[in-house]
Amino acid sequence: MKQTGFLSLKGVTKRYPDGTTAVSGLDLDILRGEILVLIGPSGCGKTTTLRMINRLVEPTEGEILIDGKPTSSLDPVILRRRIGYVIQGIGLFPHLRVKDNVSVVPRLKGVPREKIPGKVRESLDLVGLPLEEYGHRWPSDLSGGQKQRVGVARALAGDPEIILMDEPFGALDPITRIGLQDELLSLQERLRKTVVFVTHDINEAMKMGDRVAIMREGTIVQVDRPLDLLARPVDDFVADFVGAGNPLALFRYLKIREVPLRTENLPVVGPDSTKEEALEAARNTPLKYCKDRLVFICDKKKVVGCCNVDNRRFREAATLAECIEPVTHIHRNSTLQEALGLMISSGIANIVVSGDGDEFLGILSFVDMTDFLQMQQGAESVQETR
Numbered sequence: 001m002k003q004t005g006f007l008s009l010k011g012v013t014k015r016y017p018d019g020t021t022a023v024s025g026l027d028l029d030i031l032r033g034e035i036l037v038l039i040g041p042s043g044c045g046k047t048t049t050l051r052m053i054n055r056l057v058e059p060t061e062g063e064i065l066i067d068g069k070p071t072s073s074l075d076p077v078i079l080r081r082r083i084g085y086v087i088q089g090i091g092l093f094p095h096l097r098v099k100d101n102v103s104v105v106p107r108l109k110g111v112p113r114e115k116i117p118g119k120v121r122e123s124l125d126l127v128g129l130p131l132e133e134y135g136h137r138w139p140s141d142l143s144g145g146q147k148q149r150v151g152v153a154r155a156l157a158g159d160p161e162i163i164l165m166d167e168p169f170g171a172l173d174p175i176t177r178i179g180l181q182d183e184l185l186s187l188q189e190r191l192r193k194t195v196v197f198v199t200h201d202i203n204e205a206m207k208m209g210d211r212v213a214i215m216r217e218g219t220i221v222q223v224d225r226p227l228d229l230l231a232r233p234v235d236d237f238v239a240d241f242v243g244a245g246n247p248l249a250l251f252r253y254l255k256i257r258e259v260p261l262r263t264e265n266l267p268v269v270g271p272d273s274t275k276e277e278a279l280e281a282a283r284n285t286p287l288k289y290c291k292d293r294l295v296f297i298c299d300k301k302k303v304v305g306c307c308n309v310d311n312r313r314f315r316e317a318a319t320l321a322e323c324i325e326p327v328t329h330i331h332r333n334s335t336l337q338e339a340l341g342l343m344i345s346s347g348i349a350n351i352v353v354s355g356d357g358d359e360f361l362g363i364l365s366f367v368d369m370t371d372f373l374q375m376q377q378g379a380e381s382v383q384e385t386r
């Protein structure tokens with residue numbers, strides 16, 4: 001059965017009073033519980049489209065339906081309470097402390113007074129900012145990534161069915177950005193909100209989107225799942241945009257969670273193990289090393305650290321506990337490209353993959369990753385020749 005949209009835009013056009021047509025005859029069906037990414041060049045109408053969904057901007061023509069009901073029939077204020085909005089450029093209230101920024105939404109929603117602190121705590125917890133530590137801070141005393149998290153917490157605090165995010169991670173450095181993307185994907189696995197996510201960055205679009213809508217000059221050129229955009233771009237504009245035909249494209253967009261990880265015969269020991277056990281684990285693994293032999297130390301499935309059985313610190317230590325060092329690990333929602341980046345910057349060929357709360361999931365090795373990609377590309381070219 002064809003799924004119909006939970007949030008549908010039908011023939012939506014926006015002409016601003018100065019004559020600019022920002023959006024033109026746009027049709028889009030967004031499914032319940034999906035992340036739909038809107039991407040396109042600056043000025044193509046992404047922000048206008050988001051703002052028409054929550055009626056901060058009224059369409060000139062066409063209609064927008066939520067669960068089959070035209071939004072034009074709803075009171076805009078009540079409508080906006082059902083929709084979380086993370087605006088372009090963060091937009092925290094500078095004169096309100098973090099907890100008050102987050103409580104704005106449940107207060108507007110009419111949540112009973114005594115329930116608001118619990119709601120604020122829960123929303124800040126979801127984005128990894130404990131109330132005790134961050135609640136009393138001013139926005140100006142937070143890093144860019146923390147401000148962005150408060151923005152997300154504020155959008156979540158009203159328990160919205162729909163969340164609109166306008167370039168939420170646009171202003172962040174790449175490492176913070178990757179971390180927040182991974183957190184948002186984990187959060188989404190639990191919360192299953194209907195999310196419309198705007199970005200300029202194709203890597204971010206393909207990573208975050210269950211489906212990606214490519215916009216140009218106020219219309220949608222193609223909307224599809226990321227790998228379908230790569231395999232079947234409708235025209236040259238889309239093909240160029242997603243980098244179809246580039247053998248590295250799959251590598252840029254596939255998530256680690258889509259690749260089988262090694263979970264057996266690993267160089268992994270518990271923190272109470274002996275140095276001999278660590279050496280034994282290094283000896284018995286079929287994993288290939290690029291230079292140093294690392295043994296990873298995990299405690300009841302949580303990643304603790306690593307030791308390098310080839311270095312002096314290991315040789316001279318009396319116990320394993322004395323030579324544990326911090327370990328680089330990567331979240332399962334990160335992409336293969338991000339994993340390779342970390343492998344190169346930390347000089348390792350086998351990277352530990354973690355889930356939420358640093359749960360140990362397995363190891364991704366460079367060789368397994370390239371083998372997998374070769375297999376995928378082989379499967380694609382077989383399909384093409386059929």
Ligand SMILES: Nc1ncnc2c1ncn2[C@@H]1O[C@H](COP(=O)(O)OP(=O)(O)OP(=O)(O)O)[C@@H](O)[C@H]1O
Nearest residue numbers: 016018020021022041042043044045046047048049
């Ligand atoms: N209030 C307005 N009055 C007139 N024109 C507007 C108004 N708001 C936006 N526009 C124009 O509408 C077009 C689409 O703008 P919009 O902000 O939706 O683009 P965008 O895709 O979000 O761009 P960016 O990626 O730069 O954020 C642009 O040409 C913009 O100049």
Ligand SMILES: [Mg+2]
Nearest residue numbers: 046047048088
């Ligand atoms: Mg915009």
